Amino acid sequence: AQKITQTQPGMFVQEKEAVTLDCTYDTSDQSYGLFWYKQPSSGEMIFLIYQGSYDEQNATEGRYSLNFQKARKSANLVISASQLGDSAMYFCAMREPYASNTGNQFYFGTGTSLTVIP
Amino acid sequence: DTAVSQTPKYLVTQMGNDKSIKCEQNLGHDTMYWYKQDSKKFLKIMFSYNNKELIINETVPNRFSPKSPDKAHLNLHINSLELGDSAVYFCASSQDYSLAGTSTDTQYFGPGTRLTVL
Numbered sequence: 001a002q003k004i005t006q007t008q009p010g011m012f013v014q015e016k017e018a019v020t021l022d023c024t025y026d027t028s029d030q031s032y033g034l035f036w037y038k039q040p041s042s043g044e045m046i047f048l049i050y051q052g053s054y055d056e057q058n059a060t061e062g063r064y065s066l067n068f069q070k071a072r073k074s075a076n077l078v079i080s081a082s083q084l085g086d087s088a089m090y091f092c093a094m095r096e097p098y099a100s101n102t103g104n105q106f107y108f109g110t111g112t113s114l115t116v117i118p
Numbered sequence: 119d120t121a122v123s124q125t126p127k128y129l130v131t132q133m134g135n136d137k138s139i140k141c142e143q144n145l146g147h148d149t150m151y152w153y154k155q156d157s158k159k160f161l162k163i164m165f166s167y168n169n170k171e172l173i174i175n176e177t178v179p180n181r182f183s184p185k186s187p188d189k190a191h192l193n194l195h196i197n198s199l200e201l202g203d204s205a206v207y208f209c210a211s212s213q214d215y216s217l218a219g220t221s222t223d224t225q226y227f228g229p230g231t232r233l234t235v236l
Contacts, residue, residue, distance in 0.1 A: 033223040039159070045208060045227035052223075089159060095223040098173065105174075106151070106225065108161040 001026050004092050004109035011114050013082045020067070021077040021112045023092030029053075033095040034075040036066065039111070040088040048090075051075060082116045089113050121145050124209050124228035131199055132236055139194045139231045141209030149173075150192035151225065152184060153208040161208070167192050168214070199235045206230045 005024045013019035025034065036048040051059045051066045059066040067076040075094075079086055092109040122143045131137055143150060151174075152164040165184045166174035172184070181197045192209060209228040 035224065037227075043206065043232070044229045045210075047224055047226060050224050091161065106163055111159050 002109075003027070003096075003107035004094055006092055006109035006112050008112045009110070011112055013079075013086075013114065013116055015084060015116055015118050016081055018078060018080045019082055019114065021079070021090050021092075021114065023075045023077065023109060025073050025075060025092075025094045027073075027094065027096055029096050031097055034066065034068070035093040035095070036064070036075075036077045037091045037093060038086075038088045039091065040085075045091075049077070079114075084116050084118060087114060087116045122209060122211055122226050122228040124207075124231050126231060127229060128232050128234075130234045130236065133199055133201060135199050136195070136197045137199060137233070138196070139207055139209075139233075141192045141194070141228055143190055143209075143211040143226070143228075145211055145213075145226060147211040147226075148189060148214050149212045150186065150189070151210040151212075152192065152194050153210060153227075155206040155208060155230070157205070165192075165194075196233075199233075201235050204233055204235045206232050 003026050007022055032053045034051040038046045038048050049059050049061045049064045049066050051068045058068050063080045065078045089111045091111045094107050096105045098105050125140045149168045151166045153161050154164055155161050164176055164178050167186045169189050170186045183195045186192045208230045210225040212225045
């Protein structure tokens, strides 16, 4: 099973509008972290926002907020007041506790390409 | 000051050659990683080091050998390069690896190295 699922390969949003990028995750651990990264066309990976599994409030960072619904295992990214510079690839990721039998504890989704239309 | 730096940014080489990519972080983090991003933008972890010790070694050909001279550096050496090695390689670091569900999970990425094997 996929650990991180991003079902929207591409999204369009009008400048100044809000947009929600979907992310669902799969884990049986109680302790985990959820992240969103932005990858513009220049290629770098930019950390946007973090949500811990024990955090009761949704994380917010400026125009970014993470809509964390633990029971539904979803961690959607909401970008408010979209700007042209928001056009990029967005990756959802999850961190599970390290385990000697699985090793790999950081998983990325396949990404959503966001285009902001002027 | 760049938090996570990689050199070179671009690397073009012939099949069969040996090459190295260097990574340095000045964040004081204990854990460093190498990721490969393929042409479809899929990110996959390759290696993880904690305080110079290997903790994750995903199924990667043994032509790839990471080396960590100290906890601020994690270099990637690739022997006998193949066409399929063409990708973008990212170095990343985080404060620690043992915990999950805390903000210390956050990984910070270098700018990436685009490797092209001809």
